[in-house]
Amino acid sequence: MSTSKACFDELVDKNIAEAGWDFMEGVKKNRILIKTYGCQMNFHDSGLIEDGLLKNGFDKAGSLRDADIVILNTCSVRENADHKIVSEIGRLKGDKKIVLTGCFARQIKLKRENGVSVNNADIPVDYCFAPDEILSIPEILAGNFEKNYNGDINDKGFKEEFKATAKDDYQNFNLVEEYFYNKKVDSGFATIKIIEGCNNFCSYCIVPFVRGKERSIPFEIIYNSAKRYADKGVRELLLLGQNVNSYLSPEDDKKDFSYMLESLTKIDGIKKIKFLTSHPKDFNDKLIELIASNDKISKNIHLPVQAGSDRILSAMNRGYIRRDYLNLIEKLRKKCPDAAFSTDIIVGFPTETKEDFNMTLSLIDEAGFDFLFGFKYSPRPFTKAFKIKDDVSLKEKKERLGMVFEKQKKVFSSILNNLKGKRLDVTILAVDKEKNSAEFKNGILFKGEGLNDRTVYIVNKDKYKNLRIGDKRIADITYIENNRLYGEVI
Ligand code: SF4
Known part of the structure; x- marks a missing residue:
C-alpha cells in the first residue's frame, strides 16, 4: 500500500507521541559543568546560573569529560586572566558546547560593538552572555539551545549570539528576586x-x-x-x-x-x-x-589601597591620598583594636619609580596588614592607563612583587608574635590534613577560626579527645611557626 509523504510524517508523529518520546526533554537533560574564574562575585553568579539550569531540567556533570555544555564564568581584571580563558576555550573546542559569560565575555562583546578587532577564531564559543545577562542563561539554554545551534561560527565569532531579553538582568528585580529566593x-x-x-x-x-x-x-x-x-x-x-x-x-x-x-x-x-x-x-x-x-x-576588613605613593594614587584615580588611607586604618583600629586588615597592591603601574614603590613598602609596614593580594600591573582595554606607556619592565615588576610579599610576611609575623600568650575564642572548623600524620601522630590537628577569622591550629592530644568540628573553645596561643598560630584548648 502506497503512503504519501505527509501521511507518513503524520504516522511518525503519532507513533512517537504514543510511545511517550519527548525530544526536548532529552535536550534539557544535557549535562552542564560550570568553571568559575576570578572573584567571589563570579562564584556567587555561578551559583545562580547553576540553580537556574538545574531548575530548568539540566543535569550537573560529574566531571569535564561527562559534560555536554561547559559554561565558563570568566574574569578579565588582568591580562593573564584573558590568556587563561582563551587557552581553556582552545582545549575545550570540538565536542563540547561552550557558553562564555562573566567579564571576559563582556569585554569581547564590547570590543565588537566598538569595532575593535577580535580574532574570532580565538573565541569559538556557542553562546556569549555578559555579566548582566546571566539570569537569562537558564531560560535561553533550556528553550533554544538545540534550535539556535547551527554548527558554524558566524561572522561575530559566536555560533549564535545571545541577545539579552532584558536590557539588564540586575534591573529586572522580579528576576533577581526569584533567583535570590531560590538560591540553593x-x-x-x-x-x-x-x-x-x-x-x-x-x-x-x-x-x-x-x-x-x-x-x-x-x-x-x-x-x-x-x-x-x-x-x-x-x-x-x-x-x-x-x-x-x-x-x-x-x-x-x-x-x-x-x-x-x-x-x-x-x-x-x-x-x-x-x-x-x-x-x-x-x-x-x-x-x-x-x-x-x-x-x-x-572586624576582618578588606580595604584595597593599591599603592603607597600619592603621585601613583592620583594617576590611578583612587580618590584618596596615602594619609587619608592610613588615617582610616588608624580610626578603625582605635574603635576596634583587634581589627584585622587585608588589602590589594598593584606594582609596576606606568611611571612607577623606585621611590614610588618604596612608599608602597613603607605603607605595608605602617598599615600592618594580616594579608595582601599583590599583582603586577597589566594594561586593560578601554581604561585610561591603557594609553600610558607600560614602562616598568616585567623583570622589575616581578622583583617588586617579590619584595611586597617578603615585606608582608614580616609584617604578618610580627602581628602573630603579638598574639603569643593570648587567650582567644576559637571555633573548630576542620581537620588539617597537612600535618596530621607526621608531626602530630599522637593527636589530630584541628583548624579553627579565632580572633577576626585568623586561623588557629589546635593539636588534639588525648586530653581534648572530645573536640569536634563546630565546637567553640577558648585556646591559649602557645607558639608560632611558619606564620601560623598554634594553640591549646583550655
Ligand atoms: S573601585 Fe576601582 S578598582 Fe574597584 S572595581 Fe571600581 S574601578 Fe575597579
Whole structure:
C-alpha cells in the first residue's frame, strides 16, 4: 500500500507521541559543568546560573569529560586572566558546547560593538552572555539551545549570539528576586550580591566597562533572602559587591550600607556578617561606629589601597591620598583594636619609580596588614592607563612583587608574635590534613577560626579527645611557626 509523504510524517508523529518520546526533554537533560574564574562575585553568579539550569531540567556533570555544555564564568581584571580563558576555550573546542559569560565575555562583546578587532577564531564559543545577562542563561539554554545551534561560527565569532531579553538582568528585580529566593543553600554560609557594577573608573580597571554602572539590589530583596537563608540554617553571610559601601537601595535612599548591615544582624539565626569589597573613600564614620559596636559584624576588613605613593594614587584615580588611607586604618583600629586588615597592591603601574614603590613598602609596614593580594600591573582595554606607556619592565615588576610579599610576611609575623600568650575564642572548623600524620601522630590537628577569622591550629592530644568540628573553645596561643598560630584548648 502506497503512503504519501505527509501521511507518513503524520504516522511518525503519532507513533512517537504514543510511545511517550519527548525530544526536548532529552535536550534539557544535557549535562552542564560550570568553571568559575576570578572573584567571589563570579562564584556567587555561578551559583545562580547553576540553580537556574538545574531548575530548568539540566543535569550537573560529574566531571569535564561527562559534560555536554561547559559554561565558563570568566574574569578579565588582568591580562593573564584573558590568556587563561582563551587557552581553556582552545582545549575545550570540538565536542563540547561552550557558553562564555562573566567579564571576559563582556569585554569581547564590547570590543565588537566598538569595532575593535577580535580574532574570532580565538573565541569559538556557542553562546556569549555578559555579566548582566546571566539570569537569562537558564531560560535561553533550556528553550533554544538545540534550535539556535547551527554548527558554524558566524561572522561575530559566536555560533549564535545571545541577545539579552532584558536590557539588564540586575534591573529586572522580579528576576533577581526569584533567583535570590531560590538560591540553593547547603551549608551554614551564604553569599548575597547587594550591588553590581562600579562608577569609580580607577584608571587601570576594566570593571566599570565590563560590569557596568553601580546598581544596588533593593533592600527588601536582600533582607528577605537573608531571612530565608537563616531559616534554612545559614549562620554566616558574606555581602558582595565591587564597592559595597556605596550601596543605596533604589527604592529608598535612607537605606544605605550601614542600614542594611544593621538590619541583617537583627535576623534570628544570623551570627556573623562579612562584606567585600569596600572602597576607602566611601568608608564613613557611621559605618565605623556600627562595625565597632556590633559583635555580629566581622572586624576582618578588606580595604584595597593599591599603592603607597600619592603621585601613583592620583594617576590611578583612587580618590584618596596615602594619609587619608592610613588615617582610616588608624580610626578603625582605635574603635576596634583587634581589627584585622587585608588589602590589594598593584606594582609596576606606568611611571612607577623606585621611590614610588618604596612608599608602597613603607605603607605595608605602617598599615600592618594580616594579608595582601599583590599583582603586577597589566594594561586593560578601554581604561585610561591603557594609553600610558607600560614602562616598568616585567623583570622589575616581578622583583617588586617579590619584595611586597617578603615585606608582608614580616609584617604578618610580627602581628602573630603579638598574639603569643593570648587567650582567644576559637571555633573548630576542620581537620588539617597537612600535618596530621607526621608531626602530630599522637593527636589530630584541628583548624579553627579565632580572633577576626585568623586561623588557629589546635593539636588534639588525648586530653581534648572530645573536640569536634563546630565546637567553640577558648585556646591559649602557645607558639608560632611558619606564620601560623598554634594553640591549646583550655
Ligand atoms: S573601585 Fe576601582 S578598582 Fe574597584 S572595581 Fe571600581 S574601578 Fe575597579
